[in-house]
Amino acid sequence: MSVVQAVECRNVTVRFMSQRQAVTALSDVSIALEEGSFLTLLGPSGCGKSTLLRVIADIVRPTSGGVSVFGQAPEVARRQRQIGFVFQDPSLLAWRNVLDNVRLPLEVGGKRSLPAGSRSPEELLAMVGLGGWEKALPHELSGGMRQRVAIARALLGGPRILLMDEPFGALDEITRDRLNEELLRIWRETGTTILFVTHSIYEAAFLGQKVLMLAARPGRVREVVAIDLPEPRTLALRDTLGFTQQAAHLRAVLETC
């Protein structure tokens, strides 16, 4: 009797044709992700972290292997709006104010209305700490605030899984720490499954219940490390011995990737 997983990848291989030769971005990757869990993806550049995320979001088709999202093909899950995606660049539409950016998903892909019981754009903005900024234009916001808008937009309609591709990679450390803590709070509040790509050891250890470590060239699974830390996690946790040891272990594994 098997439970339906949020994400299941079976022997996924992705090959690209670059200018000269074929590049294997992912080789025989198999992962399973339980619903409601928080998994971080850690690995050196070129390990195919972003590609794996794009395979799950139906942006990239795998060359071989099977992917299912909540037991369905990624394309079906995408069309049913079960997937929210946050990119490294907030990708806000510069001519729309904050509220209209969050509302964008309601205007494209068949102009759907919000499912009953799901949070309104205003509620989502309040949740990401941007209540009162509805009418601001993106160029009036800081980098961290723009990324908050992108998170609110990805959460609109209550997706069952949130895919995040180094969303805080371009932010300064102070902002990044604060957003890490808030993301954990949002995860607890919404119960959404989160798959989070990062190249920061501390971010991976702090956020993830498990860390999936990928090795590069070709991208393949190296190890899945369970992070055993007391919940709910706060930033103070980072100064404890337990956290430091977990991070040291991740670093040791990363050196073999």
Add this chain to the structure above:
Amino acid sequence: MEAAVSAIGEADAAWLAARRRDAWRRRLLPLVGGGALLFVWWALVEVLQVKPFIAPSPQVVAYTFYAKFGMLMDNLKLTAFEAFCGFMLGNLAAIATATVFVHRKSVEQAFFPIAVLINSIPIVAKAPILVLLLGNGMEPKIAISAIICFFPTLVNMVRGLEAVSAQSMELMHVLSATKTEVFFKLRLQTSLPFLFSALKIAASTATVGAIVGEWIGSQEGIGALIIQATYNFDSALLYATVLCGSIFSVSFFLLIRVVERLVVRWDATTMA
């Protein structure tokens, strides 16, 4: 404590005053430069005793502009109308073509080289062909004006429609947006800053096109007036006509800039 606060207040006031002075300098200096050039022009004509049929002095041009203002405006009206029609026609055609190019790569590959080829023919060579084709009325002037606008707008519009970031396109894909939605929600707005830089160029070139069109077998309009004044060695009228044409051209340019500021409010680079 209070002394410190008032010191900061004074520093702020001094800084604001310096900024105001700077703003006035930037506004006044071009006027000073223009005035100096006018003076040199006047001095050269006076000192070298230049004959009036070779070059007029600035005050004669100013007087002619005033005295023949009504006649100049009658002619400008025609030229302005032709330039405006050509501007609209050429730019709308360019925007439509760019839209097709962006969605159908094979059409772009087939027709873009032809657009380059037609663009490489000098406008003074295209003009007689169009006069033969379209007769002696306003039509060939509008056509020349439109053709001259078309190419820069086409190139800029294609670039603008394709200036969407890869991640924005991925976002639209995750949201299952259709091609039409991507065009109207993303591409069109992204292209607007590019479009307006082309439209500002087109505002002046459309006027040039209409004037060049009037050089060939035309009885009225700024272009025709330029030719007549030249043949009559009426240098004062020639200069006044040119002045009239360029005032229109600059106003057209400024009008587009005002529209740009109203429409493109989000582009931080143009707002600064």
